[in-house]
Amino acid sequence: MSEWWSSGLGIVMVGTALLAGSAGVIGSFAVLRRQSLQGDVVAHAALAGVAAAFLAGARSPFGLLLGGAVIGWITLTLASRLHHHSRLPLDAVQGGIMAMGFGLGLALLQHILTHVPDAGRHPLDRYLLGQAAQLRNSDVQMIAGVSMLTLAVVAGFWPQWKLLAFDPEYAAGLGLPVRWLDWGLTTLTVAVVVIGLKSVGVVLITALLVAPAVAARQWTNRLGTMVILAGLFGALSGMSGTLLAHLLGQQVSIPTGPTIVLCASGWVIVSLGAVRVQQWWYRWVAQRRSRRA
């Protein structure tokens, strides 16, 4: 083993790959249903949940993230209820509530720093941008558990999700419990976003849902292929991003979230470029053919 490699790095890479892979899978549905920014709302609001859980006495990562998940889920429901009852535009309501949750989280963080004696030993501000280097075995086990659960649920109810993604009215007409399915997909999104908080952070996790899915969408028109490709793109971004942060960060500490997002965005740029090249190629072939004719 060369000197930059360590078994800790391997564990971290497995963790981020699993995380970004399952985010890609779930994100495909979010993108197709035009709810790409759902994850953004959950993540920002989850900061308030993490801080509140800390104030309530939770210290384990699981307890903190559970707080984040609960608040994230409540926020999402609140936004959709408010939109439904007040007829205010949904995007604005989501943006506003997201900022409110994040603001509350920031306010609580500062309060914790000054008022809770053992706050220094638990760097909560790592949740802002993520520090994958601090992932431990237990964290990776949690990530693995949630990822497996996500994949199992997606595979288990595949026809239902497919119908929900493309034609929810028809699904309702067939008698599928659309509300429950919707609820299930939201819950899975919340779960994936929240387990990603520690490695990618609240500000950037939305990119892990959106970028692999958009990149995969460029290559195919089939849902199955898209979901698998998105998972693959996500997993590769997670691994390469972690590695990048590790290599760049030999002297300074670099948050992993941004590097993973940069890798995922790289896939989008490559995919968009590939589509463009393909268009040029088709046009060129068509021109040649018409010239010959």
Next chain:
Amino acid sequence: MPELELACVLAVASAACAVPGVFLVLRRMALVSDAIGHTLLFGIVVAFFIVGDLDSPLLLVGAALTGLVTVILVESLQRNRRVKADAAIGLVFPFLFALAVTLVSLGARNIHLDVDAVLVGQPEYALLPRWHWRELAIPPVVILGGVAALNLLLCLLFYKELKVTTFDPEWARILGYSPALMHYGLMAVVSLTAVAVFDAVGPVLVVGYFVLPALTGLLLSRQLLGVLIWAVGVGIVGSILGTLAAAHWNANAAGSVATALGLLLALAFLISPYRGWLAQLWRRHRQRRSLEEILLLVHLYQHEGTAAEATEAAIPDLYRHLDWPADRVAQVMERTLHHGYVQREGNLLRLTPAGRQQAQQVYGNIRPESTSEPGGCSPSASSPSIPPQTAQE
């Protein structure tokens, strides 16, 4: 008194954001302000690497330009058939933000540009003098005030144009206004405002300052001017309340102001006379009551003068014919008696002329008067019998 100064800074910031925020929300572009807030960091970092001076006003120019670049990037992505509007926003801002954070971590090692500190708005910084112009130290709050004034001025000057292009872009084009010009003008104003409030608010909370007061205004007024006034007022009140709360609990002021703005939105949603939750409950309650009264009147009207009236209109039997619980029948009867639509005649409940008119208004809509020809409900026969009041309802 430091709290007072902080409250002033944040009040000016939220007033500056509230005015363009209303138009952003109305144009369904609220999340563009979120994207701009995040990408400003990228502009500031790039400008810093070019200029090499953290206190140069050129950083602001760079940031403002990035806002426009963000909008153009998002729009060009949306032109791709396979990238939807929400996904385009979700792609652009994390990318530029991640790039900015990585650059800061890599390159800005030896200068004071702490990532976590940049993420969190620090209203205290806005008070420190930062730019120097001919021996004159200018704190950012002066620029903030200038931008707020500029926004108000532009809003007043282009009020008509903004209004038309926001609510009916096609009509605006026919009138000779340019929706595209207004669109990019608004985007430029949003970028400039976001830059001005960046110090005080930070990149992530910007969207809240734009959107939350605007949403509150939309709940509280149905006129554009009223919405704008409410939004600015709510922004100022929220800033003061938030700063006081922050001082009390020793919390971050920018964050607690965002929370206060959100709570004010929740309050407005509860008590707004137009779209508020309580108003909706009350309206539904009143509708149910009046529907019950109408049903009773129509029931009586249907059997008026027929042989069955003696049983159908008998007060003790009413609950069976209407299929209601007995106590509800009693309540509805009490109310219709009070309104003077019915009167008691021994055991029977009979319509008064006013009650008959009410029943006819509803009943006439459903079927024409003449029941002699079943199913012969020609539109020409029925439409004149619709009274104008119900047609308007």
